[in-house]
Amino acid sequence: MSAPPDPPGRAPRDDLPFRRLHPAYLLISGGRALRSLLPVIAVGIWRIPGWTIGVVAGLVAVFAVAGWLTKRYAILHGVFHLQSGVLNRTVHTVPITRITAVDASRGIVQRLLRVWGVTLRTPAGGDTRSLHLACVTAAELARLRTALAPHHRAASAAPVAAGPEPGPAGPATVIARQLGAGATDDVGSASVAITAPEPLAVLDSRTLAVATVTGVSIPLIFAGLSAAWERARALLPRDTLRRLEQQLFGPDGATVLILVAIAVAAVVIGSLLTAQRMARFTLVRDGDVLRTSRGLFSQQTATITVARVHAVRLVEGWLRRRLGWCAVEVEISGAGTAPSGERTLFPLLRREQAAALVERALPELHWVPAPLTPVPRASRRRFLTVPVWIGVGVAALGWLVFGRPTDWWAVLVALPPVLGVLIGVAQARAAGWALDRETVVFRGHRVLARVTTVARLHRVQLTQRRQTWWQRRAGIASLRITLASRRTTGIRHLPLDEIRGLRLRVGRPAPR
Amino acid sequence: MSPSPPDPAPEPLPGDDHAARQRLPARTRSYWHLRGLLTGLVATAAATGLFGFLITGPPAWLRWTVIGLVAAWTLLGQAMIAPPIRYRVTWFALSERELEIQHGWLVVSRTVVPMNRVQYLQVERGPLARRFRLANLHVHTAGGMVPLRGMDDPEAERIRGRISALAHLEDDL
Numbered sequence: 001m002s003a004p005p006d007p008p009g010r011a012p013r014d015d016l017p018f019r020r021l022h023p024a025y026l027l028i029s030g031g032r033a034l035r036s037l038l039p040v041i042a043v044g045i046w047r048i049p050g051w052t053i054g055v056v057a058g059l060v061a062v063f064a065v066a067g068w069l070t071k072r073y074a075i076l077h078g079v080f081h082l083q084s085g086v087l088n089r090t091v092h093t094v095p096i097t098r099i100t101a102v103d104a105s106r107g108i109v110q111r112l113l114r115v116w117g118v119t120l121r122t123p124a125g126g127d128t129r130s131l132h133l134a135c136v137t138a139a140e141l142a143r144l145r146t147a148l149a150p151h152h153r154a155a156s157a158a159p160v161a162a163g164p165e166p167g168p169a170g171p172a173t174v175i176a177r178q179l180g181a182g183a184t185d186d187v188g189s190a191s192v193a194i195t196a197p198e199p200l201a202v203l204d205s206r207t208l209a210v211a212t213v214t215g216v217s218i219p220l221i222f223a224g225l226s227a228a229w230e231r232a233r234a235l236l237p238r239d240t241l242r243r244l245e246q247q248l249f250g251p252d253g254a255t256v257l258i259l260v261a262i263a264v265a266a267v268v269i270g271s272l273l274t275a276q277r278m279a280r281f282t283l284v285r286d287g288d289v290l291r292t293s294r295g296l297f298s299q300q301t302a303t304i305t306v307a308r309v310h311a312v313r314l315v316e317g318w319l320r321r322r323l324g325w326c327a328v329e330v331e332i333s334g335a336g337t338a339p340s341g342e343r344t345l346f347p348l349l350r351r352e353q354a355a356a357l358v359e360r361a362l363p364e365l366h367w368v369p370a371p372l373t374p375v376p377r378a379s380r381r382r383f384l385t386v387p388v389w390i391g392v393g394v395a396a397l398g399w400l401v402f403g404r405p406t407d408w409w410a411v412l413v414a415l416p417p418v419l420g421v422l423i424g425v426a427q428a429r430a431a432g433w434a435l436d437r438e439t440v441v442f443r444g445h446r447v448l449a450r451v452t453t454v455a456r457l458h459r460v461q462l463t464q465r466r467q468t469w470w471q472r473r474a475g476i477a478s479l480r481i482t483l484a485s486r487r488t489t490g491i492r493h494l495p496l497d498e499i500r501g502l503r504l505r506v507g508r509p510a511p512r
Numbered sequence: 513m514s515p516s517p518p519d520p521a522p523e524p525l526p527g528d529d530h531a532a533r534q535r536l537p538a539r540t541r542s543y544w545h546l547r548g549l550l551t552g553l554v555a556t557a558a559a560t561g562l563f564g565f566l567i568t569g570p571p572a573w574l575r576w577t578v579i580g581l582v583a584a585w586t587l588l589g590q591a592m593i594a595p596p597i598r599y600r601v602t603w604f605a606l607s608e609r610e611l612e613i614q615h616g617w618l619v620v621s622r623t624v625v626p627m628n629r630v631q632y633l634q635v636e637r638g639p640l641a642r643r644f645r646l647a648n649l650h651v652h653t654a655g656g657m658v659p660l661r662g663m664d665d666p667e668a669e670r671i672r673g674r675i676s677a678l679a680h681l682e683d684d685l
Contacts, residue, residue, distance in 0.1 A: 333654060400574065461629050461655025465622040472620075482655035504522040509609050509626050 016147055018074040018081070024113040025071075025135035030064040031109065073133060075147045080120065082131060092131060096148050098122050100333050102289075102303035103342065104141055111299070116141045120148075121332070145303060149289060200360050201346050203281035203294075211278055211348045214319045218270035225262045278347045285361055290330075292345070302342060306364055308333050310483045311455035312345070314354050318448040326351045328358065331455070333484040358454070367439050367454050372432030379476055379493035383431070384424035391420030423447060433491050433502070440481070440506050442489045453489040455481065460507030464490075465499055481506060525624060526605035527612040533603040540662035541599040543644040548591030550640075556583040593617075604660055606671065608678055611651065613660055629653045630679035633672050637665065651675065 037056065066086040073082045075096065082092040101121040110117060118141060120131040136144065203211075212218070233241055245258070279296040290309075293301040311331035320326060328345040346357060355369045375383075394416040423445070430445035440460070443452040462482040471477055477499045480490035494502075527533055559582040563575040597617040604613045611630075614622045634650040641647060647668040649660040663671070 461653045462658065463624045466616075467620050467622075468618065482653075484654040486655055503525065503624065507624060507626060508522060509628055 015077065016073075016075040016143060018072045018083075019140075020068060020072050021133060022113075022115050022135040022137050022140070023068070024110075024115045025068045026061075026064045027113065028109060028115075028135055029067055030060050033060045033063065075144075080131075080148070082133075094120070094122055094131065099148055100305050100308035102145060102148055103301065104303075105295075105298065105300040107298040110135070114138065118144060148303075149287060197284050197286045199282050199284050201283045201349065201357055203278060203347060207348050208275065208278060210323070210325060212271045212274040214317060214323065214325065215270070215274055216317075217273050218266050221269050221273075222263060222266035225265055226259075229258065229262065281344075281347055283346050283357075283361060290345070290361060294347075304330060304332060304345075306362060309362060309365070310459040310485065311453055311489075312358055312362065312365065312367070313454075314351075314452040316351065316450045316452075320348070321351075321450055324351050325349065326354055328354055330362075331453075331483045331485040331487060365439060365454065365456065366437070367441075368436055370434050370436065370441075372434045372441060372443055373498075375428065375431040375491070375493055376495060379474070379495075380428035382470075382474075382476075382493045383428035384421060387420035387423040387427070388417055389420070391416035391418070426450075431491055431493075433494075433498075435502065435505060440502070442481075442491050444489065444491065451489075455483060455489070455506075457506060458508070458510050459484065463503055463507040465503060479503065479506075523609075525612055526607040526610050527603070527614065527622070529605070532605040532607070534605065535603050536599060536662050537646070537664045537667075538599075539644050540646060541595050543641065543646055543662060544595035544598060545591060547640055548595060549587065552583070552586030552591045555586045559583070602662070604671075606674065606678075611658075611675060613658060615659070615661070623658050625651055625653060625658055627675070627679045629655070630675060633675055635668050635672055 034057075037060075063086060067084070070086055070089070071082075071084045073080070075081070078096055080092075080094045080096050080099065082094075084090050084092075099120050099122055103119040103121065104116045105119075106116045113135075115135045115137055118133040118136055120133075122131070133144075236244070275296045276298070278294055281294040282292065284291045288306050290304045290306060291301060292304075293299065309330045309332055313329040313331065314326045315329060316326040325348050327347050328349070329343045330345045332343070345361060349357060355367070358365065358367055395413050398413055398416075427445040430443055430450045432443045434441040435457075438457055439454050440457055441452065441454050443450065445451070460481045461484050464480045464482070465477050466480060467477040471493070475496055476493050477496055478490060478492040479494065479499050479502055480488050482488050556579070559579045563578050567575065594617045598615070601617060601620050602613075602615045604611065606612075609627055611625045611627070612622065613625070614620065631652045631654055634652065636648045636650060637646070641662075642665075645665045646662050647665045649663055649668045649672060651658045651660065660668075660671075
């Protein structure tokens with residue numbers, strides 16, 4: 001399939017003509033195909049004749065070459081085209097105005113080959129892999145970003161240089177420390193003229209340590225390792241297990257030492273994972289887009305179109321809230337199901353710095369932090385109903401499954417309803433709302449984390465008043481709003497007049 | 513910073529005018545009764561087969577309690593109690609700029625859909641609904657789908673066309 005010709009009279013510098021991915025795609029694609037075949041190879045390598053391995057390798061190579069030859073992309077007249085498919089030819093055509101974010105990432109192999117993987121997101125979501133370019137050079141990535149930049153779409157008078165991935169080569173500095181312009185990484189060293197915008201915030205080493213300690217990785221890994229050890233104890237013969245424990249931990253105090261070893265392993269693995277996810281996290285505002293970069297061994301960058309940001313969330317985990325820390329996430333059209341890491345604007349900062357960061361990163365939000373209106377005192381006891389009933393249900397289920405509680409089991413059975421009460425009280429205390437000319441703010445409490453959502457008033461997709469029979473008797477209702485990311489937020493148990501006031505303003509079309 | 517002008521009074525919601533609220537045809541109630549009954553019978557039969565014969569580990573009283581709960585929820589709750597409540601509660605109101613829908617029975621929801629948020633519309637008719645000359649209208653937005661179930665079939669088509677015109681969807685078709 002040939003590329004459509006440029007119309008006469010239009011400067012072709014806005015466009016990228018059809019082109020193939022970097023030839024490193026052959027290696028990466030072939031490697032991925034072999035990786036997916038690893039289980040088959042591992043099982044069958046002793047039983048299958050040697051020539052079949054050669055045939056498989058040949059097929060992988062042929063498909064990699066055919067995939068490279070057929071996969072081509074272009075940006076022509078404001079439309080992104082992607083052709084792919086060896087047997088089934090597929091052509092994706094997406095107006096670049098519909099592209100909400102450009103994510104770039106590279107693992108260790110891609111770093112060695114000095115290429116990047118690029119994913120283009122659209123509000124349709126879900127099928128993001130189909131708009132994935134596995135292998136582009138740093139210079140090509142910069143060209144893509146320039147061609148896809150919103151300000152470039154609007155006015156193509158002069159070529160605007162794309163900013164580099166912010167600061168992966170720079171030193172870790174304190175949050176909001178202003179770095180000098182012109183910092184470059186290997187994207188910056190490419191042949192494209194680049195002026196680096198100043199980072200808004202960089203995650204420093206101390207904050208990374210706090211993120212590690214207060215994150216969920218370490219407790220989850222500890223629980224997983226403990227469960228694996230218990231499983232191994234059940235499966236291994238008793239003599240083997242005793243010998244293993246004595247060899248590893250000595251004859252005395254094996255249980256305590258095992259727990260200590262598991263805890264140390266959890267801390268080490270958790271720290272590595274957190275560092276891999278968050279190290280050198282940098283946030284940059286570059287014209288009409290926000291760019292983030294992160295990662296220790298493999299690097300990930302994301303480009304978020306500011307106009308596509310419909311809301312901001314401040315997430316305070318249970319422990320982080322007590323220590324005064326929070327994370328900032330953004331709600332983007334079509335990215336509701338993306339992992340939270342891809343929605344992160346900044347992974348950890350002091351609670352009192354959050355509003356200032358949002359103001360600098362997204363001044364278009366026009367968020368004026370103000371005290372929230374709490375839920376009336378008379379309604380607060382209603383927050384207990386759902387978590388307590390769930391707790392009672394879990395306790396009843398435990399009683400049915402494990403039998404009548406005796407000894408210390410009795411304490412465990414009583415635990416879910418008590419937790420339900422604590423969660424209900426926390427939810428009642430956290431619930432609040434605020435409304436101004438441009439934004440609506442809802443604060444709520446999940447199981448453990450407190451979440452404050454700041455949404456653009458006129459970008460809300462759906463507004464829903466919900467009322468149960470008991471709420472109707474009490475003259476109260478709940479309000480739920482749905483954002484373009486398909487995620488919801490809202491507030492429960494408000495008086496009807498407050499609900500009506502919110503419904504008259506939130507999500508309504510702009511006045512004529 | 514100069515003081516900002518006062519906010520204009522917000523427009524009322526479409527459903528604030530009770531005369532603008534449109535209700536479903538009376539035969540929708542019979543349709544919901546029959547559909548609930550058929551669904552309940554299938555669900556109860558499946559639960560009986562599963563917990564009566566296939567899963568025999570838990571004690572008999574627990575298995576028959578589960579079967580009883582499934583039968584009570586589907587045959588009593590969904591087929592007998594819910595239809596008159598849902599029929600009484602459900603209405604929709606259409607203005608030039610918004611669609612407001614009230615629906616539900618245990619939890620009554622009132623949803624506002626601005627016309628400029630409508631992505632596409634879908635009319636769905638099952639075999640049973642066709643017998644009753646009814647249709648379900650689904651209004652899709654970027655945030656999710658809002659259902660309007662049990663509409664008179666020609667009315668559903670008319671409303672679909674009107675929303676389509678108000679949301680300027682026809683331009684893109």
